[in-house]
Amino acid sequence: MNNTGTVSVTEILRITGSGARTLLATFVIVHLVLAVATITEVYSPLVTIVAIVLVAAAAVVVTLPAAEPLPLGRSLAIVAVVAATTLAMDWNIEPGSAPTYSSWHLGANTLVLLFLGLRGRSGLAWIGFTIMAAITVVWTIDTGSTNLLGLLPNQIGTLLVGTLFAIGLRRTSRRITELHAEQAAIASVESAARAAAEERTRQAAHLNEVARSALERIADGAPFSDAERESWIRLEATVRDSLRAPALNILKLTEAADNARSRGVEVTLLDDSEGAATSETDRETIAAAIIEQLDEMDSGRLIGRVLPKGRGQLATILVDDGESTTRTDVG
Numbered sequence: 001m002n003n004t005g006t007v008s009v010t011e012i013l014r015i016t017g018s019g020a021r022t023l024l025a026t027f028v029i030v031h032l033v034l035a036v037a038t039i040t041e042v043y044s045p046l047v048t049i050v051a052i053v054l055v056a057a058a059a060v061v062v063t064l065p066a067a068e069p070l071p072l073g074r075s076l077a078i079v080a081v082v083a084a085t086t087l088a089m090d091w092n093i094e095p096g097s098a099p100t101y102s103s104w105h106l107g108a109n110t111l112v113l114l115f116l117g118l119r120g121r122s123g124l125a126w127i128g129f130t131i132m133a134a135i136t137v138v139w140t141i142d143t144g145s146t147n148l149l150g151l152l153p154n155q156i157g158t159l160l161v162g163t164l165f166a167i168g169l170r171r172t173s174r175r176i177t178e179l180h181a182e183q184a185a186i187a188s189v190e191s192a193a194r195a196a197a198e199e200r201t202r203q204a205a206h207l208n209e210v211a212r213s214a215l216e217r218i219a220d221g222a223p224f225s226d227a228e229r230e231s232w233i234r235l236e237a238t239v240r241d242s243l244r245a246p247a248l249n250i251l252k253l254t255e256a257a258d259n260a261r262s263r264g265v266e267v268t269l270l271d272d273s274e275g276a277a278t279s280e281t282d283r284e285t286i287a288a289a290i291i292e293q294l295d296e297m298d299s300g301r302l303i304g305r306v307l308p309k310g311r312g313q314l315a316t317i318l319v320d321d322g323e324s325t326t327r328t329d330v331g
Contacts (some may be wrong), residue, residue: 020063028056031108042062042092051085051092055108058082059157062115069120078116079128082109086132095143099197103148106132110155122163129159145147188279195280202251211235245269247306253287260294266301267294273306282331289330293317 036053039045058081061074069075089105109132117125133152138267140149218224218232238258242249248269259266269290269302307315313331 002287024063027059027108027111028077031104034101034104038100038104039161041102042089043094044092047088047092050245051089051105054081055105055112056087058112059115062112062119070116075116075119075121075124078112079131080123082113082128083135085109086135090136090139090148093148095145095147097137103151103261106136106148106151106155107158110158114159117159117163118166118169122166123161125159129155150177154191161315192280198251211239219239234258237267239263240270241267245271245304245306246273247273247283248290248304250283250287253291256291256294260297260302263297264299265294265297268301268303269304270303271306274308282314286330287330289315290317293319293328297321 032052039048042048060079062070062078064074066074085105086109089103093102111127113125113128113132116128133156136148136152140146207233238254241254241257248271252271257269260267286304288304290302293302293304297319300319302320303318305316305318307313312331313329315329317328317330319326319328
C-alpha cells in the first residue's frame with residue numbers, strides 16, 4: 001500500500017519485486033539470444049547490439065520502484081526507446097528475406113509497453129505502440145515488403161489483453177483499498193468502543209468505591225458533619241460530570257476535578273459533541289489540557305466544553321479567576 005493508502009496494480013503484481021526481476025533477466029537473456037542468433041541477417045550488427053541494450057534498459061526502468069502511475073519522465077523515455085529501436089531495427093532488416101527472429105524488437109517493445117500500461121500509463125503505452133506501428137507501415141511502404149507488417153496484429157492482441165487485464169486489476173485494487181478503509185474504520189470504532197467500555201468500567205468501580213460508603217452513611221440517618229456534606233456535594237458534581245460530559249468521563253480528569261473542587265474551584269464539564277464518536281487520542285488531549293489548567297487553580301471557575309464536530313477546535317476551556325476570563329482552544 002502506498003502513502004495515499006491505495007493498493008496499486010504494481011503492488012498486486014509485485015512488478016518491482018524479486019519475481020519481476022527474475023522475469024526481467026529472462027526477458028533480456030531471451031532477446032539477447034534472438035538478437036545474436038540473427039546477427040547475420042541484418043545490415044549492421046552494431047545497430048542490433050545498441051537496440052538490445054536500449055530495450056534492456058527500458059525493461060529495467062519500467063520495473064524500478066516508483067509511485068503509480070510511473071513518473072512521466074520515465075514513461076516518455078520508454079516510449080522514446082520504443083520509437084528509436086523500431087526505427088533503427090526496421091531498416092536494419094533485409095526487406096526481401098523471409099520473416100525470422102530478426103524482428104525480435106517488435107515483441108520486445110510490445111512487452112515493455114505492456115508493463116508500462118500495468119504501471120498506470122496505458123495511454124502512453126498505446127501511443128508508443130502507435131508510433132511503432134506507424135514506423136513499420138512507413139518501412140513497408142518504403143521497402144515494399146510486408147514481412148514486419150504481418151507481425152503487428154499479434155502484438156496488438158498482446159497489448160490489448162494486457163490493457164484489459166490492467167483495467168480489471170485496477171478495479172480490484174480500488175475494491176481492496178475500499179475494504180482496507182472499511183476494516184480500518186471498523187477497527188477504529190471497535191477500539192474506541194473498547195476504550196469507552198473500559199473507561200466506564202473504571203468509572204463505575206470508582207463511583208462504587210466512593211459512593212457506596214456515602215449512600216450507606218446517608219441511609220444510617222445519623223447527624224452529618226460539614227466535611228461529609230462537602231464530600232457528597234463533590235460526589236454529586238462528579239456524577240453530574242459523567243452525565244453532562246461523557247466524552248470527558250476519564251478517571252484522571254475526574255480525580256483532578258474533584259481535587260480542584262476540594263480547593264474551592266467551581267468546575268463545569270460539558271460535552272456538546274452530540275454523541276459523535278471522539279477518538280481516544282482526542283479525549284486524552286482534551287483531558288490533559290483541562291487537568292493542566294485545574295492543577296494551577298486554587299479558586300475561581302473553570303468550564304471545559306467539548307465542541308461539536310466540524311468546528312476548528314476540539315474543545316474550549318474558560319477560566320474565570322474573579323478578575324478576568326481567559327479562553328484556551330484545544331486541538
